[in-house]
Amino acid sequence: MPEATIPAEFEVYRFDPAKDRAPRYQRYSLDLAPHTPVLSALLRIRAEQDPTLTLRYSCRSAICGSCAMQVNSKSRLACETQIGPEMERHGTIVVEPMRNQPVLRDLVVDQAPFWQQYEGIEPHLILDPQHPMPEGRATSMTPAQVERFKETPRCIACAACYSACPAVSADPGFPGPMALAKLYRFVVDPRDTAARARLVRIQPNGLWLCLRCHLCTEACPKDVRPSERIRDLKELAIAEQGGTENGSRHAVGFKENIRDRGLLSEMKIVRQTSGVLGLASQAGQGIRIWRKKPEILKRPPPIEGLDELEKIYEALDTPPKEGS
Ligand code: FES
Structure with a gap:
């Protein structure tokens, strides 16, 4: 029996910077089985309807990471995104290139910014040059040590997280979720001798720009959960240096x-975040808020059950037992 098909409508981003003034969206229609991957559909469009459509892919098995693109505004691997659920949810399939990277043509972007950020975190072990493996330091890691970064080796560098990240959109100097997740992997590696230097260096120009929106974790096709690794890095940075940046002062102040x-x-x-001078610099905004909602500037009364809250804090401040 022939496989059942559904009509699928595509709106595909087209842009050739060498020829076009502005991007446009081109419509294509196909009858396809619902489980057809978006990538297969695009390849069929290219073979049967438009040989000029430009896209990047290789493995077609969610391994190489090269087919990442925006499918209905989400950063996805086109080779593992099926058309059936997309049609059901959106009634059409809008395909666009990844964000936060310049478009070279149609669905192909220049990944140079993404790789430059990755290179910037020095993604390799930094050993002691005098004593590459000092006596007493294990040359292999314990299972518990490996467990700390077990998610990051799953990363296939597809840049879906980089495309989804609003902090990268706001500040291209932000290293991005993948670079920070990889940084975490080296910071917690007991063989690396540069953990402190790595943490000190990443704080002013990167770490605290993360908005904690978790869109990177939602986009990641390999469950690396970059936003959780960034959270872990922030905790390590505070443990190492305390509140030295606006971001870390805010986190410490919020907790207190x-x-x-x-x-x-x-x-x-x-005041805790920006200091007295910072507070003074925001006086205008403070006055505007005070006019609308005067109580916001008063110190709030203690809540009922503060002792229960204290127990939560005590539990959080108790270090976990070794191996737990
Ligand atoms: S083509 Fe390799 S991950 Fe999609």
């Missing part, structure tokens, strides 16, 4: 602030 009364004191958190 809530512990004090169970509610955030807006005035106090601004």
Whole structure:
């Protein structure tokens, strides 16, 4: 029996910077089995309808990472995204190139910014040059040590996380989720001798620009969960240096602030984050807020059950037992 098909409508981003003034969207229609991957559909469009359509792919098995693109506004691997659910949810399949990287043509982007950020974190072990493996340091790691970064080797560098990241869009200097997840892998590797230097270097120009939106984790096809690795890096940075940046001061201040009364004191958190001068620089905004909502600038009264909150803090501050 022939396989059942559904009508699938595609709107595909087309742009050749050498010839076109602006991008356009081209419509294509095909009858396809619902489980057909978007990549297979695009290849059929190219073979049967438009040989000029330009895209990048290789393995067609969700291994090489080269077919990452925007499918209905989500960063996805085209070779593992099936058309059936997309048609069901959106009624059409809009295919666009990845974000945060310049378009070379149609669905192909220049990945240079992504790889430059990766190179910037020095993605290799830095050993002690005098004593590559000092006596007493194990040459292999324990299972518990490997467990700490077990997710990051799954990364296939598809850049879906980089494309999804609003912090990269806002500041191209932000290293991006993949570079930071890889950085975490070296920071917690007991053989690496540069963990502290890596943490100190990444803080002012990168780490604290993460918005904690978790879009990178949603986009990652390999469950590396970059946003969780960035959170881990932030915790390590605070443990190493305390509050030295606006971002780390905000995190430390927020924790203290809530512990004090169970509610955030807006005035106090601004002072804790930016200092007295920072507070003064935001006086105009403070006055505008105060006019609309005067209570926001008052220190909140303690909440009921503050002792229960304290127990949570104590549990959080207790280091986990070895091996747990
Ligand atoms: S073509 Fe290799 S991951 Fe999709």
